[in-house]
Amino acid sequence: MIYTCTITPSIDYTTYLPEFHTATLNRSDEVYYYPGGKGINVSRVLKRLDVNSVALGFTGGFTGNYIEQFLVNEGIETDFIETEEITRINVKIKAQEETELNGPGPVINTHQQYLLIEKIRILKKGDWFVLAGSLPESIPQTFFMKIASICRDEGVHFVLDTSGPALKDLVNTQPFLIKPNEHELGELFETIISNKQEACHYAKKLVHQGVQHVIVSMGKEGALLVTKDHILSAEAPKGKVVNTVGSGDSVISGFIASYTKEKDAEKAFRYGVASGSATAFRSDLCEKSDVEALLDQVQLHPLHEEDVTR
Numbered sequence: 264m265i266y267t268c269t270i271t272p273s274i275d276y277t278t279y280l281p282e283f284h285t286a287t288l289n290r291s292d293e294v295y296y297y298p299g300g301k302g303i304n305v306s307r308v309l310k311r312l313d314v315n316s317v318a319l320g321f322t323g324g325f326t327g328n329y330i331e332q333f334l335v336n337e338g339i340e341t342d343f344i345e346t347e348e349i350t351r352i353n354v355k356i357k358a359q360e361e362t363e364l365n366g367p368g369p370v371i372n373t374h375q376q377y378l379l380i381e382k383i384r385i386l387k388k389g390d391w392f393v394l395a396g397s398l399p400e401s402i403p404q405t406f407f408m409k410i411a412s413i414c415r416d417e418g419v420h421f422v423l424d425t426s427g428p429a430l431k432d433l434v435n436t437q438p439f440l441i442k443p444n445e446h447e448l449g450e451l452f453e454t455i456i457s458n459k460q461e462a463c464h465y466a467k468k469l470v471h472q473g474v475q476h477v478i479v480s481m482g483k484e485g486a487l488l489v490t491k492d493h494i495l496s497a498e499a500p501k502g503k504v505v506n507t508v509g510s511g512d513s514v515i516s517g518f519i520a521s522y523t524k525e526k527d528a529e530k531a532f533r534y535g536v537a538s539g540s541a542t543a544f545r546s547d548l549c550e551k552s553d554v555e556a557l558l559d560q561v562q563l564h565p566l567h568e569e570d571v572t573r
């Protein structure tokens with residue numbers, strides 16, 4: 264089974280207007296209330312790709328209930344732990360440019376942390392555990408390290424899509440897959456990454472540290488896959504961008520959906536990039552037919568060692 268875990272879910276209040284200006288009243292043309300948070304998006308896209316998963320994490324209050332009901336209506340199994348605080352609402356403004364305002368995550372007390380660990384203890388060899396989204400600083404790093412070590416000891420595929428200080432430690436736990444975007448990868452190495460060669464240089468370091476598959480997503484430039492056997496660059500398909508929120512999460516879903524069937528990292532990478540772009544070209548997340556229509560447009564090229572500067 265695939266389990267996704269969103270420590271900090273959200274309702275993504277997504278609003279469209281032709282132009283957005285600060286310090287004045289703006290009126291929206293359209294608004295949507297999508298359940299969000301990276302693990303939840305991964306579960307939603309997996310479902311659209313005909314793959315079942317269980318969404319774990321923490322939700323609270325009326326916003327938490329809304330998310331849970333939304334997922335149940337989409338046929339996704341949920342097993343959230345309740346928090347005292349209400350789940351945050353993240354604001355996504357789609358105007359001339361995309362502007363995002365993400366709230367802080369909830370405080371998770373030690374009992375709630377214990378409840379999550381108990382749920383993870385039932386995972387079996389071959390299962391997948393996707394830890395995705397921001398990790399509140401109120402939770403000690405040791406908690407996430409414990410999750411990683413349970414997964415490693417049980418032979419669970421541990422997939423990581425997070426940022427900040429927790430990521431620095433977690434990349435040393437031999438995760439199966441991590442998917443930083445170029446900014447998150449740069450943050451990890453305290454540098455700025457401005458092209459695929461630089462991204463490749465740092466992704467290789469992560470592979471040397473024991474990460475099995477590193478996908479660096481780079482928005483409209485596509486993505487890179489670095490493993491001990493591959494250094495591949497994918498061009499993103501061209502299309503009209505509607506809403507890129509959830510594109511990175513869709514890369515993970517596409518990768519997992521394909522990998523669990525074919526056990527082929529190259530094919531899975533291609534499917535992941537097509538899924539990311541298919542989401543960017545929609546208001547909500549991609550559908551399977553969108554992904555398959557884009558697949559042929561995802562060109563993969565090997566990046567050669569000599570191209571990798573530094």
Ligand SMILES: Nc1ncnc2c1ncn2[C@@H]1O[C@H](COP(=O)(O)OP(=O)(O)O)[C@@H](O)[C@H]1O
Nearest residue numbers: 444480481482483485486499510511539540543
């Ligand atoms: N403007 C775009 N055009 C085409 N594809 C895009 C665009 N933005 C994102 N994507 C697709 O979504 C993937 C993930 O996007 P990215 O912005 O890197 O992730 P994140 O949301 O994690 O920052 C990219 O690798 C690409 O396949």
Ligand SMILES: O=P(O)(O)OC[C@H]1O[C@](O)(COP(=O)(O)O)[C@@H](O)[C@@H]1O
Nearest residue numbers: 299300301353396397509510511512
């Ligand atoms: O946990 P964070 O880092 O605040 O991110 C949460 C946000 O990320 C999202 O999951 C989207 O992620 P991506 O655009 O990176 O795929 C939104 O649904 C949510 O509002």
